[in-house]
């Protein structure tokens with residue numbers, strides 16, 4: 404029976420979380436949406452439901468998250484974790500605040516923490532301010548995100564905008580005083596009616612302290628890194644019975660390709676590094692909007708080259724180019740590109756691609772939905788937060804869903820072993 408049920412607001416975030424749960428010693432399955440009928444979950448410690456709820460209307464995100472909660476409860480999950488991006492990807496309207504408040508209501512939990520820190524990937528929270536490496540969130544490149552520009556690094560202020568309730572903070576000095584001090588501060592905030600609490604944390608030891616403090620919590624909201632610490636804390640308390648998974652599988656035979664729809668800075672570097680010496684094609688959203696057969700052209704290009712080795716198709720653009728596209732296409736630019744990425748994925752699989760790297764959370768959601776993948780097994784890690792996964796349905800596909808800002812510059816070549 405799963406101890407922990409997880410709701411992830413995007414698909415790369417879900418595999419990131421799956422990878423960390425496995426690292427934390429939890430036997431984990433990942434569902435793409437809510438499967439019908441529900442699979443048997445007796446032999447797992449954690450179930451992750453991947454939603455595409457990060458950038459939709461807040462009401463729709465709440466509805467999808469509550470559906471996922473019902474399914475997780477029906478599967479027997481006792482505790483709940485709501486996973487969002489370690490860069491707190493959201494807008495002043497949501498969806499982190501509205502979903503968290505709806506989950507508080509539905510679970511009857513009195514309070515929940517918000518812990519986006521992921522120190523191994525440079526995301527730290529100090530005095531409620533989120534840093535990416537040495538830069539404040541709002542100067543990290545995330546201020547230019549096409550869907551959720553992160554223009555304020557102060558998470559207390561940012562979460563306040565999206566929530567009804569008051570937002571509190573457990574600062575680092577309390578965290579460093581240990582889990583009992585954290586619990587005492589949470590109780591004090593509860594007595595003041597503060598139900599939403601930002602968690603300072605700048606190191607993995609801080610996450611261990613948080614995990615110990617939250618071992619009995621019915622509802623936690625966080626990025627993935629806390630999950631690894633939570634798994635270990637659950638085991639220390641004797642809450643996990645089975646042996647951890649060995650996250651390994653035999654790579655599937657077939658062609659390999661990369662689809663990049665992320666415009667994040669790390670993806671821009673990764674696309675440039677790949678394109679410097681390997682097969683690469685760029686698609687232009689403005690040509691997509693004109694209905695110029697861009698997807699068919701790209702698939703014809705791929706068909707004649709797949710035998711020569713892995714190739715990349717991307718829409719990755721600089722902030723300036725995105726601005727230009729947005730001024731001519733408006734909001735529809737993102738959905739046009741996502742729809743094209745879904746069709747490209749289907750076309751590539753028809754051409755024999757069986758190993759697919761996808762860059763971008765929304766992009767991965769569009770691709771998995773287009774491919775009709777229902778659930779994934781978590782495999783070996785390629786970079787912190789990015790594992791290989793394998794689809795459990797036919798045709799068997801190896802999928803690496805890369806969060807926009809994760810991975811080294813040569814991530815694509817590393818993933819596909821083509822150094």
Ligand SMILES: Nc1ncnc2c1ncn2[C@@H]1O[C@H](COP(=O)(O)OP(=O)(O)O)[C@@H](O)[C@H]1O
Nearest residue numbers: 549665667718720737740741763764765766807
């Ligand atoms: N050239 C482009 N112009 C405008 N939007 C784009 C372009 N390329 C991709 N997009 C859109 O930008 C969004 C990127 O989000 P996502 O895939 O989640 O990446 P990340 O993981 O970096 O956040 C997607 O909706 C994608 O369709």
Ligand SMILES: O=C(O)[C@@H](O)C(=O)COP(=O)(O)O
Nearest residue numbers: 415416419488489764806807
């Ligand atoms: O926690 C993270 O940063 C990632 O798991 C994640 O969710 C990032 O989202 P995308 O950059 O949109 O892939």
